[in-house]
Amino acid sequence: LWSIFDFVMPGFLGSAKAFIKNTLTPIQKHNDKEKLTALQNKIELLILRRLKKTVLSELPDKIETPLYCEMGEKQEQVYQYYLSKAQNDVRKEIHEKGFNKSRIKILTIITRLRQVCAHPSMFLDDYNGGSAKVDMLEEVLEEAIDGGHKILLFSQFTSMLEIIKGILERKKIKHLYLHGGTKAKDRMDMVDEFSESDTSVFLLSLKAGGTGLNLTAADIVIHFDPWWNPSVENQATDRAYRFGQENKVQVFQFIIRY
Secondary structure: HHHHHHHHOOOOOOOOOHHHHHHHHHHHHOOOOOOOOHHHHHHHHOOOOOOHHHHOOOOOOOEEEEEEEEOOOOHHHHHHHHHHHHHHHHHHHHHHHOOOHHHHHHHHHHHHHHHHHHHHHHHHOOOOOHHHHHOOOOOOHHHHHHHOOOOOEOOHHHHHHHHHHHHHHHHHOOEEEEOOOOOHHHHHHHHHHHHHOOOEEEEEHHHHHHHOOOOOOOOEEEOOOEEEOOOHHHHHHHOOOOOOOOOOOEEEEEEEOO
């Protein structure tokens, strides 16, 4: 916020050092309501917020639906093991280093649990117990493709997308796969192919395909593993829900109930 105003109106919020000391720190660390109100009053007349529905009134509806599933016996056993390990590791890490110095390690531990929820075979080569999310995905895809829909499927894990890619190949479902290694020219060719052909599914790495693409040919968006930041998910969804979209867009979040 300070850097934006410093660019537009230099000096309006004072120096960066003064802003951090007198405004940011009291609000973030001490929950100072008076400082927050004073900041809001100072900037509110200079901020315009518009919703997409206001700007693009012709956009059809977007329906967001969380889909829940429960792990099978083998997947749950793996999850319970890593959950117990995670609890012990986090306690030990915080005890030895303190919370602030343990954040990266904690994030890594939580990410492992998220991978188990997606599919344990992402990191366990000898796992053969299946995945509740994959089972649900197969049902959703079958129904969507039979209904003539086109689907964008996002995951943060390229290893998970590789597993899904194998399933699509086995079922002979036409698909495309965009990831971080996809060249810029190939990206646009893939967008055109998805829009103009009978390809049903577009697999996208969340980081590589979350911005800058116009994929309004799709009317179903699946987030296989919900991201930490909802705004990043919204940006990914907006590959389909944007100017030029003529159909209702259905957004599914796959979530394990535990």
